[in-house]
Amino acid sequence: MNTTAHSYRTGLKRALIETRNTLTSPSDLMGMLLPMLICVAVLYFLRGVDIEGAPISLGAMNMPSLIGMNIVFGGIVTMVSALVMDRVSGTLLRAKSMPGGMTGYLIGHLGSTAMFLSFTTLVLLVVGLPLFDGLEFATPDRWLLFLAVLAIGLVAVLPLGAVLGSLINDLKNMSLVIFPVIASVAVSGIFYKITALPEWLQWIGQALPMYWMGLGMRQALLPDSMAAVEIGGEWRTLTMFAVLALWAVISMALAPRLLRRMSRRESGSAVAARRQLVQQQWG
């Protein structure tokens, strides 16, 4: 039996079971969906706000951006918190104690996070489409682009989350990752157009994956004429895929080494020490 192929297969099974476990845990499900649905509700009140010279409302324009943001934000935060929490609970050490366990664990988490994010993306799409006038999702070219952006987004963001998660050894340092991700929303043109920002902030935004995920989703869902609002007055489809692919390549190059380092440091006493720290910090 090929042991590598076997541990990948086991990982995929793990992904399916993890996804089922999450989808049947109301707290997990609501923790992920509720913030997004609140955002949708806010956008709903903006459906009457017109944008100068545009055929659609501010709410409709922000809906695709929100879907893009959900993939980046959800992908990074879910991976980081899984890796950090699983080191406190010993889930990672358990994986280390089994043959092929670390491979199975990682494939399982990447897979289940991808499935869970696809599920929440679908929920946002199904909720958003009927709520906002002007979204276009009737033709196969739009479906394909939507799926392609979702796919490249997952491939870029999940390894990035794994990299960041492997660097954080302590629950209380999780904010070091979460806050920058939240801050990146502000410079990524999610809730207002990026061209309203000073140019240097636009450059920061364009270096990060969130801007491009928002752009890709807007192209997939908004009328073509809305490209006029974007930087350069066009969708920049190729650049969008190229930047996201670059993020994917960099993260995937870094991830194995960092994850191995993280795994090497796991032991029973490391887990016990971490748990004690958590108890001190949170009473």
Add this chain to the structure above:
Amino acid sequence: MGHPPFNGPAIAVSDLRMRYGDKDVLTGLDLEIEPGGVTALLGPNGAGKTTTIEILEGFRARSGGDVSVLGVDPVHGGEDWRARLGVVLQEWRDNGKWRVRDLLRHFAEYYRPYAEPWGADELLDLVGLAEQGGQRVQTLSGGQRRRLDVALGIIGKPELLFLDEPTTGFDPHARREFHELIHRLTDLDGTTILLTTHDLDEAEKLAERILILAGGRIIADGSPDQLARAAATVAEVSWTQDGRRQVHSTEDATDFARKLLATDDGAVSDLEIHRASLEEAYLTLVEQFETGQAEAAVDTFKEATK
């Protein structure tokens, strides 16, 4: 299907050293464990038991010495070596959202390229969790959780099972149930078990061989009976003479008493001969260890169990 038979000691360690910063935790530990049976690594808290077992499990790199576990240096142990080990840690809270039977069934998969693993239901029966199969792991009680950990530890039918302080925090009832489970495991099929504990009583109940670890090395080694007899060689003879209580420690209490009574002219009364039990010798060791007299403790104990 199964693991290929392995000839040679299950564990062979010589001159194992471990140093954290400038603190020596293990200072030349030697031990050899033949396949089969239960061996207890007994020692006070902080004696280096967990460090030792983590080195053997391949979870921690050592500072020096030679280690062979099932014929392989743990530092270079690959996945096939990992498949021959079972590990039960002090406290595990992993995979809390999983259902018990799902977890067993899934984790068995990992071992399939190497051995025929246990079926989930026979394993649940063995560890006494048949009724909890459908529950989420995080809803199990402490004792049930530890029995699940044992199930996960043996799921790949390992040749060698490590149990690190398996009953810490248990009430007496859960403890007895757990001990019964370990006895059932030893009846199975020649799995070698190495457990650590700081509790002499537990070591005596479970193990055929006890290794006492203190001061960074093994200071006593033998069956519970052997250790008990060794610890009891020194006896305290006490008596009253001329209104004063006298105490004398001797290795040959009978001879001492004979001479004492032969020459006392009837002045000796209330003669008592008290042999130190293994428990007392061990408690003295722990006490001295905890008050910082580690070296003295080791010497006294060696004296007593020589």
